[in-house]
Amino acid sequence: MSTAAEAYAAAAQPGLRPMREADLEAVMAIERRAYPFPWTPGIFRDCLRAGYAMWVLECADGGLAGYGVLSIAADEAHVLNLCTAPGHEGRGLGRRMLQALLKIARGHGAQRVFLEVRPSNRRAIELYQRSGFNEIGRRPRYYPAVGGREDAIVMAMELLPD
Template sequence: MSVATPMLRWQIRPMRPADVPRVAAIDRAAYRFPWTAGIFDDCLRVGYSSWVAVAPDDRIDGYALMSMAAGEGHVLNICVDPAVQRGGCGRRLVMHLLEIARAAELSIVFLEVRPTNTAALALYAGLGFREIGRRPNYYPADQGREDAIMLAWEPDSHPAD
């Protein structure tokens, strides 16, 4: 089996309203400060690019959301069920968003990530994202707030493989 084979086990499809309870459950399992189901409903309502990663047994293992406007993308949230993290699902979701960015001819894609999320930072760096700044006190944290590292990906400069 090749290294890339595990990623193929997830089919990426558009998120539907019926998926929101599972998506919110993944968020609660993975994050100390999760989004509410209402936030996911709002993302669907306004038409954000919203996707789920579905395993062969039809279980949703992760999701990704991106807004697109004025030739730019902003990854709003990507999350994978902790039970299958580090198995390629997150990479598959990010690559899907970057394929959408290319197809939409976006000039740049932004995202924020916690400095403590070293696995995500490594994933994004491996896909060509570069640090462009910091947002002070961006995320809620156990001891007040945590900064966000701002990252950017430009289709012409960084191929998504």
């Protein structure tokens, strides 16, 4: 790839920045398109007020390409939500967001990170496995699903110092 093409590709990548309350309408639009059982605006607001690490991927036009929510307590962190906007998948944005959240967790002294994921979300499971997460258990009937409930796969990874 030429230097000009590399510069263009880098400039076209959405930038990471902290989520603001003003982002909630755009975040909810993504959440509703991405999930059949989305979080509510109140959940996002509560996470903002609680001071959770909440980041967005902002495109050059000001639109959002994704977001992530991370809670940190003592030496543990929990990825609560990680979403790439429909139409932006397959460009490494989920990996970028996850790596940013892991860096934040590490910076706050977390030694391990947990998350839950639906067994039906194969793309997310593959991302988490490639990033170093391992399945450590299941939460039966954790998620609402069409026609009933779906288990959650509980995954974790140990954070090593940079």
